[in-house]
Amino acid sequence: DGSLRAAARGTGVRIGTAVDMSALAADAPYKQAVAREFDTVTPENVMKWEVVEPQPGVYDWTAADQLVDFARKNGQLVRGHTLVWHSQNPSWLTEAAYTPDQLRTLLRRHIFAEVGHFKGRVWAWDVANEVFNEDGTLRDTIWLRALGPGYIADAFRWAHQADPKAVLFLNDYNNEGVNAKSDAYFALVKQLRAEGVPVQGYGMQGHLGVQYGFPGTVLENVRRFDKLGVKTAFTEVDVRMVLPPDAAKVQAQAEGFGLLLRACLLAEHCVSYTVWGFTDKYSWVPGFFDGQGSATPLDENLQPKPAYDTLRETFQLA
């Protein structure tokens, strides 16, 4: 079969996609493509705190459980996304004046509740998402302000206690090449592992744009994390462009997708390559970047673009 899933088989790198649960429920060709093309899935939104705990102590795992069940039926692994983040937190958490101790208790309870609920059913977790700024300083978030930098180590320890088998990742964007942000992650991973904190993976989202050019030191960056003994993964790859698309942009887009996949295949411990949506029919890009889009490997009619062919050929050559 000519699918990405078949092309990735035996390469040691899993091929994944973010899944839009309302599309999975309502769009049969979309659902078939998720099962056919991918051996790994990530919930685009339904494992985020605002969705799973809409009221304090009131949990809603419905949509997340549906994805985990779908994955099990289709022989796919699940990447859980995401436990600690500065965005998409429930309003009861962000609008109330909790003390630092109360916030620490709430964060700990959240991690044990979510990781515990999916114990043995989630392969890897994005434990802490987007903790650094572009210049390598820690991002000013509700967690850093209340708990200090130690919240990151605590989150990993709690997640590991809740499910010792899950592979625990740090995850961020603009950290694919060697730069101030990836340097900060390199130092953090080194420090935390020296302290015995169970950080087991470094996730690079891979939200690229044709108009910006692509990072030139991706393989060098991934290989230095190889040396630290941590797994790596590309977790949210898309390559957007200023609309309308043209032949040059579409070709450059394919190169962007290929560049990251080649680095993953050439690295020692890069375990998965996930696209953040695989069809332009369901992509976050147009809603966030005015006048941009066409960021995924399949068009709105689920027809392959050169990017799709590049991904398949790159796997086949591995």
Ligand SMILES: OC[C@H]1CNC[C@@H](O)[C@@H]1O[C@@H]1O[C@H](CO)[C@@H](O[C@@H]2O[C@H](CO)[C@@H](O[C@@H]3O[C@H](CO)[C@@H](O)[C@H](O)[C@H]3O)[C@H](O)[C@H]2O)[C@H](O)[C@H]1O
């Ligand atoms: O921003 C892209 C990546 C970057 N890395 C982390 C990763 O988690 C992030 O994913 C994006 O994260 C975004 C939020 O930060 C998500 O966007 C949210 O996606 C949610 C679910 O569709 C939207 O919520 C819906 O909004 C609708 C109207 O506004 C309401 O009617 C719905 O009830 C509500 O669920 C939010 O407005 C919208 O902001 C995108 O789908 C999702 O692709």
